[in-house]
Amino acid sequence: MARSERLLTLLQTLRRYRRPVSGMVLAEETGVSLRTLYRDIASLQSQGADIEGEPGIGYVLRPGFMLPPMMFSQDEIEALVLGSRWVARATDSRLAAAGADALAKIAAVLPAEMREAIDQAAVVVATRRITEDKADLSLMRKAIRGERMVQLTYGDVNGAISTRRIWPFALGYFDNARIVMAWCELRQDFRHFRADRIVDFAVLEARYPRRRVVLAREWHAQQGIANN
Amino acid sequence: MARSERLLTLLQTLRRYRRPVSGMVLAEETGVSLRTLYRDIASLQSQGADIEGEPGIGYVLRPGFMLPPMMFSQDEIEALVLGSRWVARATDSRLAAAGADALAKIAAVLPAEMREAIDQAAVVVATRRITEDKADLSLMRKAIRGERMVQLTYGDVNGAISTRRIWPFALGYFDNARIVMAWCELRQDFRHFRADRIVDFAVLEARYPRRRVVLAREWHAQQGIANN
């Protein structure tokens, strides 16, 4: 069992560095010889880890995560499947594709009888088809992750177009619309922007001066909605 | 690598049998000695597999599934997390708990930085709180899985109470209500029953004479809704 643990440690170490790391460093950190490290890397790659190695440079792990073997109950599997299906239906296209991919990956390793149960699951997700958004929400999620300011062109209820700079901190998926939650520099307050009314937006280089977590917490407090 | 594969094979073999299986049989099927089989069983148990062994009887695997190590992209993890969170909010209590459990299991093995990202994810699920159901939907899901007939007491829109026998084949999660989909013996047609209007129900011993899959397919065809 020591070996599999070591492989997980190696993954975690790789993740910690953002820059390429040499095999020598990784070998020392995991307490193993260089030769064995190369074998470990090969082993991880054969298990599907996206590790790239270039001579003269080092190793980099493409963002992503490896889950160790896990046991799920029937209910939990059903919850994961149902949830993924909802995501595949009710969110923006890129996230939806990811949901479908995740579902396919899980289904691929389930025994045949269970796969069948997934295909015609005892649960059906029926949500009103969501209006298509013009804006690329995957870009917006990236801005949120990186705590980047966004220059937003928005059309309000009356159709009036305005341009403002916002600090987006969360994306809300409501029943029939997606909403960008942000601090609005223009209003000096929290504002919600319906994704289907966003005319255009650009992610700026500048990071906003506060932490996303803090903004979200303050917003929650202001809304009086229980943090979940 | 041969060992981990063998363990998965063993799990699958265990799953195939519904009745208890002796270690001897399992050892032969996985091509290994009895002594090693006992070690393999112990190894699986230590990894969280719900395997029970009783002297004089054999081994049984409690329903559930072990996923092998898998790699997920950042988007896929986000999709799983968001989906589980939706399930935890928008479905019946037992499935919701399963969603929360699955989420916790995944979070537990993710690196700290990612766990933080989950806690205050870039995505928020906001769904209107669903009306509480009097009926125990987990029991209904069990009936669906087992293709059992159900004796249903139902109050319609006008408050009129009726009793009927139905063949439930699916559970629908809509925005603000859960719906049992079934063939109704009384009407000789498909009918939907809102969970919050179900006064009472009992799962009968008798199985209904058709396959759940087929019923679902016919229902889909009748509705003109694309499968999936």
Added chain:
DNA sequence: ACACTACTGCCAGAAACTGTCAGTAGGGAG
């Protein structure tokens, strides 16, 4: 009492893993 089974400890042989050494090849800096 008997057959069947789970489960554990022990030990020798088999298999896998590991480290050391040697060698090939690609990338970057001068």
Added chain:
DNA sequence: CTCCCTACTGACAGTTTCTGGCAGTAGTGT
């Protein structure tokens, strides 16, 4: 081009782990 750093592969011996056979204990049902 040369030099250094790096990824990568093969071979081999020492170490560790795994495996199978054996013996023995104990729980369950007939």
